[in-house]
Amino acid sequence: xxxxxxxxxxxxxxxxxEIFVFGSNLSGMHGGGAALVAYRKFGAVxxxxxxxxxxxxxxxxxxxxxxxxxxxxxxxxxxxxxxxELTFLVTRIGCGIAGFTDxxxxxxxxxxxxxxxxxLPEGW
Numbered sequence: 172x173x174x175x176x177x178x179x180x181x182x183x184x185x186x187x188x189e190i191f192v193f194g195s196n197l198s199g200m201h202g203g204g205a206a207l208v209a210y211r212k213f214g215a216v217x218x219x220x221x222x223x224x225x226x227x228x229x230x231x232x233x234x235x236x237x238x239x240x241x242x243x244x245x246x247x248x249x250x251x252x253x254x255x256e257l258t259f260l261v262t263r264i265g266c267g268i269a270g271f272t273d274x275x276x277x278x279x280x281x282x283x284x285x286x287x288x289x290x291l292p293e294g295w
Contacts, residue, residue, distance in 0.1 A: 177293040178260045185213060185226055190257050192247065194264035195220045195229035204267040223250070232265035237275050240265060244279045251289050259289045 182191055191213040193205035199220035201210035206229070209215035214225010221229055221243060228250075230243045251259045261280070265271040277295040284291075 176290050178262060178290050180292075182208070182260060182262070183212075185260070186258075188257050189226070190223070190259045191227040192259050192261040192264065193227060193229060194232035194262070194267065194269055196233035197221070197231045199229070205262045205264070221246075228259060230264050232269040232271070232276075237265075237271060237279065240276070241279050245282070248280070248283050248286060248289070251283070252286050255288050257288060261289060261291050261295075263292050 185191060191209055193209045193215070195201065195206050197220045199216065199218040201207055201215050201217060206215065209227040209229070210217060213227040215227045215229060216224040219229065220231050228247060230240070230247055232240050251257070261283070263273065263276070265276045266273055273294060280291055280295055283289040
């Protein structure tokens, strides 16, 4: 049985067809953390907090509790499943500036384990 790929702790470059998945805020003010990396390096659009933007994909994590993140994660998983030509490298969304723990966020991605083109952080 082969080991499933995991997202590296720090992503500094992407291959063609790879998408940097980062935690955002609804207003798309990409001022810190992975959002700032997405904005500076991977085409995130200032003012767009959700969805595909250049070679990145934003999932809002700053609008409330974990339950407010789940619909955006579900939307992302569906999107990734509809785009098998892309590989989505999910960062530890919500576990930096937003203040959540891996144990709070990783269960939101349970359905992502069956999607071949979604790469999750180690332990998720």
